[in-house]
Amino acid sequence: MIPKIIILFTVLAVVAARRSYQGYKVYEVLQETVNQAKFLHQLEQSNDSIDFWHLSKQLNDRARVMVPPGAQPAFIADLMRNGFQFSVLIDNVESTIQNNAAVASRKPIPIENSILHKYLRHSDINSYLDELANKYASHVSVVEIGKSYEGRPLKTITINENANNPVILLDAGIHAREWIAPATALYAINQLVEHATNNKNVLSNLTWVILPVVNPDGYEYSHEQERLWRKTRKPSGRCSGTDGNRNFDFHWGEVGASSSACSETYRGDTAFSEPETQAVRDALLKLKGRCKFYLTLHSYGNYLLYPWGWTRTLPDGWREIDEVAQAGAAAIKKATGSRYTVGSSTNVLYAAAGGSDDWAFAEAKVPISIIMELPGGGSQGFNPPASAIERSVKESWIGIKAMALKVAQKY
Ligand SMILES: [Zn+2]
Structure with a gap:
């Protein structure tokens, strides 16, 4: 029999393992x-x-x-x-x-409401996708496109599949702590599937493929252990995790990415060292030629960014992307007054090679490739309170729809 004192110490050790940001x-x-x-x-x-x-x-x-x-x-x-x-x-x-x-854990609410009012855990998100695929089997399907390092299923939901349609691939949550990104992807799924009549204009000739959580190991770790965890969770030497958005094989590691495994922007041991980035790569390659719009959700700062992330030179075709991004920014501005800054990643922020948007544009030949840095939580940064989810996801959806419409007009 295990002495009680050992059980007590084990419980204390588990509780104490959560990282504190006391005094930060x-x-x-x-x-x-x-x-x-x-x-x-x-x-x-x-x-x-x-x-x-x-x-x-x-x-x-x-x-x-x-x-x-x-x-x-x-x-x-x-x-x-x-x-x-x-x-x-x-x-x-x-x-x-x-x-x-404290606010988030008060009471359980039904799943459709909870999308607007709490940050769902990864298993609940996957259950919701499966539930939709069962309920709307004629035009919604769920596919497991890979597993995370810790074995969590990476599931995409495909809405309105039709081989003649251009495809929009939307992903979120490659950076673990940016919880508002998966919440926004989930709201997009909810709107496209359960409120299809309100969203006919972006369904009639488009197919949507959505991966709401690219990095579930990091996402769960940021719920359980370290709220501000950013990377994946695979160990590299004495530190854990790779920055998924520095791990794509296009000018990999050349600029704005660290070779130190303990850095927040660690590029990984090799390009595509992470199963999560491999899954996004393979999903995009499978849609090569059909995928016209890759949109990857991050937070925060109200930016719509596009290639290149590795150099300040603009790629051929940037005007087309700029037009789509400007349509998103204008729609949001008109609806709520919120302002987005639009431009190439390097010119607006800093050069950072190995991003998924550069790779999608250059290698998977997706002509419109955009990073959307969603609004944060005001003074709370990455940690918008759950009470801010509804306002944020509804506003962002207006921008996403406007961009999708623009893409539908072009292709
Ligand atoms: Zn990010």
Whole structure:
């Protein structure tokens, strides 16, 4: 028999294993000069312990940086030495996470409502897809396109399959902590399947293939252990996880991706080292020629970004993509007043090679390839409260539909 004291210690160890963000602060740092922008960019590349939630190359933009307590004195000294204006955006990251968890766990609600009011777990998301495939078997199907490193099924839902239609491939959740992305994909699925009559214009001559959670291991880990986990979960040396959005085999590892396994932007041991990125690759290759629009959902910052991510040069065909992205931004602006910034990843943010959108455009020959950086949670960054899901996903769906319509007109 196992002594009670050992059971108690085991329980304590499991509870204690959840990572605490006690004392972690998020700073907002105004970059007013080219040298200041350079300084922050170098810091992002060289320091694995601080976590840039937002960084662009635009002057007068405010970077957002999460810094653990031990690194704060040196960080502040650096900022003062370089003449930055800065302020504390989140005083204690742990308390924002706990506030949200308390609201989210209050009471169970039916699945269709829960899409709007809570962040569903991966198994619930997959159950919902299966439920839809059963209920709407004539035009909805679910396929397992692979398994994650920890063995979770990667399921796509195909809506309105017709071999003559152009295909839209929508994915979300390659970055684990960006929970609003899978929530948005789920709302899109809900609208296209259960509210088809309201969405006829984007169903009549389009086929949708949606993978709501690319990185379920990281997604579950961010629910269970570390709210701000970003990468996959496969170990590499003494650290775990690869940045899936630096792992695609197009100019892999050349710029804006780390070769250090402990970095948040680790490119992986090789290109396509992760089963999750392999699954997206294979899904896109299977649709080569048919897939006209690849849309990948991230958070946060209200951006619609397109190739290239590895160089500031624009690719042939960028005007077509820009037109689609502008249609999305304009529709959202008209509906709610929210503004999106539109442009190539490198020109708007920073060069980062190995992204799925570059690969889809260059190798899978998808002519319209866009990253949508969804709205965040205001001062809470990646962690929008569950009460903000409904407003956010409804607004984003307006933009997604407008882009899909534009694509349908073109192909
Ligand atoms: Zn992301």
